[in-house]
Amino acid sequence: MKSLFPILTIVAAILVIWVLAVVPMNMHLTADQAQRDGLMVMPQTPAERQGYSGLGLSFANAGLIPLTYTLDRPRLPSPHQVAGEMWETIALRNVTSRQSLVYHGWVTLSATLVGFAIGTTLGILLAVGIVHNRAMDMSVMPWAIASQTIPILALAPMIIVMMGQFGIQGLLPKAVISAYLSFFPVVVGMVKGLRSPDAMQMDLLRTYYASSSQGFWKLRLPASVPYLFASFKIGISAALVGAIVAELPTGARAGFGARMLVGDQYGNPLVTWAALFAAAITAAALVAIFTAMERLTLRRMGMAAA
Amino acid sequence: MTADTVISAQGLNLTFQTNDGPVHALKDVNLDIRKGEFISFIGPSGCGKTTFLRCIAGLETPTDGTLSVNGMTPDQARRARAYGYVFQAAGLYPWRTIGGNVKLPLEIMGFSKSEQAERVARVLALVDLAGFEKKFPWQLSGGMQQRASIARALAFDADILLMDEPFGALDEIVRDHLNEQLLALWARTEKTIGFVTHSIPEAVYLSTKIVVMSPRPGRITDVIDSPLPKERPLDIRDSKEFIDIAHRVREGLRAGHVDD
Amino acid sequence: MTGPALISVLAVWVVGWFINARLAVSRMSDARIIRVLVPVIFGLTLLLIWELLVRMTGVSPIVLPPPSMIAERFANSLPILWVDFEQTIVKGAMTGYVIGMICAFAVAVLADRSDFLTRGILPVGGFMAALPIVGIAPIFVKWLGSDWESKAAVVAVMVFFPILVNIVAGLRDTSAMQRDLMRTYGAGYWQTLFKLRLPAAMPFIFNGLKIATTLALIGAIVAEFFGSPTVGMGFRISTSVGRLALDMVWAEIVVAAIAGSTLYGAVAWIEGRVTFWHPSQRK
Numbered sequence: 001m002k003s004l005f006p007i008l009t010i011v012a013a014i015l016v017i018w019v020l021a022v023v024p025m026n027m028h029l030t031a032d033q034a035q036r037d038g039l040m041v042m043p044q045t046p047a048e049r050q051g052y053s054g055l056g057l058s059f060a061n062a063g064l065i066p067l068t069y070t071l072d073r074p075r076l077p078s079p080h081q082v083a084g085e086m087w088e089t090i091a092l093r094n095v096t097s098r099q100s101l102v103y104h105g106w107v108t109l110s111a112t113l114v115g116f117a118i119g120t121t122l123g124i125l126l127a128v129g130i131v132h133n134r135a136m137d138m139s140v141m142p143w144a145i146a147s148q149t150i151p152i153l154a155l156a157p158m159i160i161v162m163m164g165q166f167g168i169q170g171l172l173p174k175a176v177i178s179a180y181l182s183f184f185p186v187v188v189g190m191v192k193g194l195r196s197p198d199a200m201q202m203d204l205l206r207t208y209y210a211s212s213s214q215g216f217w218k219l220r221l222p223a224s225v226p227y228l229f230a231s232f233k234i235g236i237s238a239a240l241v242g243a244i245v246a247e248l249p250t251g252a253r254a255g256f257g258a259r260m261l262v263g264d265q266y267g268n269p270l271v272t273w274a275a276l277f278a279a280a281i282t283a284a285a286l287v288a289i290f291t292a293m294e295r296l297t298l299r300r301m302g303m304a305a306a
Numbered sequence: 307m308t309a310d311t312v313i314s315a316q317g318l319n320l321t322f323q324t325n326d327g328p329v330h331a332l333k334d335v336n337l338d339i340r341k342g343e344f345i346s347f348i349g350p351s352g353c354g355k356t357t358f359l360r361c362i363a364g365l366e367t368p369t370d371g372t373l374s375v376n377g378m379t380p381d382q383a384r385r386a387r388a389y390g391y392v393f394q395a396a397g398l399y400p401w402r403t404i405g406g407n408v409k410l411p412l413e414i415m416g417f418s419k420s421e422q423a424e425r426v427a428r429v430l431a432l433v434d435l436a437g438f439e440k441k442f443p444w445q446l447s448g449g450m451q452q453r454a455s456i457a458r459a460l461a462f463d464a465d466i467l468l469m470d471e472p473f474g475a476l477d478e479i480v481r482d483h484l485n486e487q488l489l490a491l492w493a494r495t496e497k498t499i500g501f502v503t504h505s506i507p508e509a510v511y512l513s514t515k516i517v518v519m520s521p522r523p524g525r526i527t528d529v530i531d532s533p534l535p536k537e538r539p540l541d542i543r544d545s546k547e548f549i550d551i552a553h554r555v556r557e558g559l560r561a562g563h564v565d566d
Numbered sequence: 567m568t569g570p571a572l573i574s575v576l577a578v579w580v581v582g583w584f585i586n587a588r589l590a591v592s593r594m595s596d597a598r599i600i601r602v603l604v605p606v607i608f609g610l611t612l613l614l615i616w617e618l619l620v621r622m623t624g625v626s627p628i629v630l631p632p633p634s635m636i637a638e639r640f641a642n643s644l645p646i647l648w649v650d651f652e653q654t655i656v657k658g659a660m661t662g663y664v665i666g667m668i669c670a671f672a673v674a675v676l677a678d679r680s681d682f683l684t685r686g687i688l689p690v691g692g693f694m695a696a697l698p699i700v701g702i703a704p705i706f707v708k709w710l711g712s713d714w715e716s717k718a719a720v721v722a723v724m725v726f727f728p729i730l731v732n733i734v735a736g737l738r739d740t741s742a743m744q745r746d747l748m749r750t751y752g753a754g755y756w757q758t759l760f761k762l763r764l765p766a767a768m769p770f771i772f773n774g775l776k777i778a779t780t781l782a783l784i785g786a787i788v789a790e791f792f793g794s795p796t797v798g799m800g801f802r803i804s805t806s807v808g809r810l811a812l813d814m815v816w817a818e819i820v821v822a823a824i825a826g827s828t829l830y831g832a833v834a835w836i837e838g839r840v841t842f843w844h845p846s847q848r849k
Contacts, residue, residue: 006686
């Protein structure tokens, strides 16, 4: 835990920069508002103020600085405003309400998990096939690797519409996007893992005259576990991004992506920020769960990473 | 301590604090090394021979006692580039050619371009690697890589050469060959060489003085001045003197183990 | 599915697979030409099956345009595709990539002098790299306007963290022996940095740079879903989806695929030149 203090320092530094940035970012809005409320503002007309930078205006109107933290619709909300919005929409609302971020989170998360399960299962099966069949290896593997260099996320809007034409809506189209985004990293990682035993270890099994299925269950599969978890962690974050992006261009009414869009379109930045942070927390939690599972599994297997 | 003493250790102690309590890596080490000597440190692992060499190089700091190198503290000596150091592995930079690797210390120490080229050519010839300047390390055998690392240590003409089991990872045939070459090199350059090894024949064959060390705590148990002549063909190892010294070293090592 | 359709699809699959299976076990199977040929045959087989499926079954070409239609659309829309490419890839993605990379290098070198800072930056940066950062797109569009500047900013933030983490981790990846060697020369901080640690870090750094190329394209395209001028790949994709002009969407995706693999290939090519000494690059 000797990294705890450095980590906290970095996080604190980021928060301090954020808090300081709120003042110049919001000063123009604050000044306009203050003027409407009848306060003295320098310079006096909005047109003149446009000529000033946020920082310059802040120095000219130091008295208004506290007000930059309390705007209803700030350009940059302060940390406490985002935290407040999240508290209100996560803890204080009924989880089935459309106002609740838990509800929206579940809509996105369920699609993510279903898609991830499909994607990883297919990915593992394909990887096993690739390792055991040379034709499959040579045909498919180059495409799987190439897919990692291509923004296949761009397919998302089309998949939603295509499946919509067949009357499939809701969770499934998003899950399909999550599935193919998690599929390729798992294929590539799993193939690497199944191939990770070195020549000496393979030769040992050959001296036992072990069959290829024995080799798979006793050597290749256990050896692939660390690689598999590494792919899981990449796959689950990709799946979540996929589900969120799938909600964007199609006017979905629920989910993190929908909340971001709503906040954007109705000029309520707090909604966007709260959804963004909730999505970040969800992603972090998913990765943390897989990290914990990885530790536990590897320790059980006696392969504990130091 | 006489006028031609280059390295002098008096009452040297070094204690590492570990999770299992303090470890006495060096206890009460006294030793003087004269100019031009070839001195070997031999002992089982954990006897502090490498630690002592690293103290001389200023890579470790003794907990107490005094240690001087060329009349300076080890750290001053390191900054004055008083010695070349050869590690257990060649540790050549894979992104530099053999010539580029030998040039590395020269670049750091600010030698002129023409002088760099001249020195690289000279020391590569000295270790029999002339013509391999443009090769990359991975294109050479292990023995050749280690020779290149010796050339790297020689390049800036420090008069002390510190070698930490430089041939430990090589097979015996290559090792014999390199030992012979090292002796020839020592005769030609008249450097003071500190050499860590755990091979008795190697220590006896190379050294003018053999320091036998033993572990827990790391200390010196015997210092043997070799009566062998400076000219040493490989078959000197079959001579009676050689076998006698080897025997005494073995006895010294065994004595160090009694209290285990 | 109709009988003839099923039979012809199966026939194409069997023929394609049969050729590949023979090539894969042939004596020449390690030859470069075979290594290229096999995936190409596989790809062509899939395209042919796709084409047959759309033509011989009742699937509307509007919902799933066949490859021939996509190719035609691609060939007929080159001017549009080119301006979209310029807007999204050149202005948005590549500008952002360069900015993010420079910032990452600056922060890494500043933080590198302090062990305390690097120990904080590694986990925090790794954590940030796993977050859905594309989500900041609507915020940046608000701040910087809907043109390419906001896309470049999103891309810069997205690529910053993976590059930063890889540089910092790479700079720490020298062995104790290599550092001791530099100490025996009495080398200073900058000498050690330029002669030992930066070259040794290059494989890590390029790993980060390669991951970042894909992220840059994703960021630039997805950010356009939140607002853009009437040009750009993300804009074209979202509006064409709305008008059910899916052949145009596919054409843009072909562009994205070519751009993505070219950028990645370019970085990998430079990597090969710079880290020729690394075991993974040696032949």
